[in-house]
Amino acid sequence: MSAVNPNHPWTPDSLAHELQRLREHPLGLHTAQWVAEDGGRVVGMAAALQFAGMYHPDRYHAELMVLPEAGRRGVGTRLAGVVEAHLRARGAREVLAGAYEDQPHALAFLARRGFSEAMRFFDNVLDVDSFDPAPWAAHEALPDGLRALSLAELEAEVGQDSARRAYHAAFVEARLDVPRTGAASEVTFGDFQTRLSHPLADPHGILLAVTAQGEVAALSELERAEDDSGRLNTGLTGTRRAWRRRGLALALKLRAIRLARQRGIREIWTGNATTNVPMLAINDRLGFRPRQAFVEMKWGGV
Known part of the structure; x- marks a missing residue:
């Protein structure tokens, strides 16, 4: 997976954590994975998954990756056949998959199977060394009545449970307006706690605007990157x-x-839907520059 998509690599620990989170979720999320082997070496993978953030019992997300050197040999076609048979047996009514816009062969592969474009997402990247903070100094101040604290600082002030519940309340409300291809589903406090236990989560990098009453009014999340100490990823x-x-x-x-x-x-990396005009405008002003767009494609509908 890391070799096929090096911009978003995995480690065994982070992949294991994510799969465990899906399998133990109270919604009973479905997870199924396959690999293609050639002489004992994994050359491709496929998955049929359900995610809690946009859950419907008949909606699935499909992933398929083949090493470039193993391409054009039918590996992807065979894996796709396995996934399609699996989802057909489960009665799937909507399947989401995708590829980057500079991978026309992958987009055509999906189109031949009845998928059509639903939405596009950019990776936006800021070169931190080239950022000049001087023109922005006045914009860093918060309105009267608000303080900027990291989650770690808020936990030290009011305790971990109170701090995380205030953070969760803001997260739940703010994410409702993030563009996506389906309705957002509830993020319970328990699932939120599991999210914060991810190996890459960093309470010192989760920045909050906090009222005098302890309410979190806004948030911006930074996460450590896989195997790259010079990069941070932005969450919500x-x-x-x-x-x-x-x-x-x-x-x-x-x-x-x-x-x-x-x-x-x-570098700081962030992801934005092409329809998220306000956040794209902020990132563009700050100097974030878009990489190739990921094209999310959809088959069927619920």
Whole structure:
């Protein structure tokens, strides 16, 4: 998986954590995976998964990856046949899959199987060394009545449970307006706790705008990257509806960039749907530059 998509690599620990999280989820999420072997070497993988964030019992996400040197030999076609038979037996009514826009052969592979484009997502990347903080100094200040704290700092002040519940409440509300190809489903506090136990989660990199009453009004999440100490990934950046249009997201992103500079980070990566105009505008102003878009494609519908 890491060789096929080096921009988003996995380690065994992070992959095991993610699969365990899916398999133990109270929704009873489905997970099925296959590998293609050639002489004892894995040359391809496929998966049929359900995710909690956009759950429907008849919606599945399909993944298929083949090493470039094993391409054009029918490996992908055979794996696709296995996945299709599996999903047909389960009565799937919607399947989401995708490929990058510079992989026309992969997009055509999906189109031949009845998939059509549903949405596009960019990886946006900031070269931290080239970022000049001077013109942005005034924008880092929060409105009166708000403080900027990391999750670790808030936990030290009010205790882990109270801090995480305040963070969870803001996360749940902010993510409802993030563009996606289906309705957002509930993120329970238990699932949120599991998310925070991920090997790459960093409570010092989760930046929050906190009211005097302890409510989290906005958040911007930084996560460590797999096997790359010079890179940080952005999780969710968002603001609760009552606090929007007051510069909170921009202020927290600026603090995140400052934190990255202090840590000697080379790049910050974030992902944005092409329809998320407000966040794309903020990232463009800050100097994030888009990479090739990931084209999410859909078969059927629920």
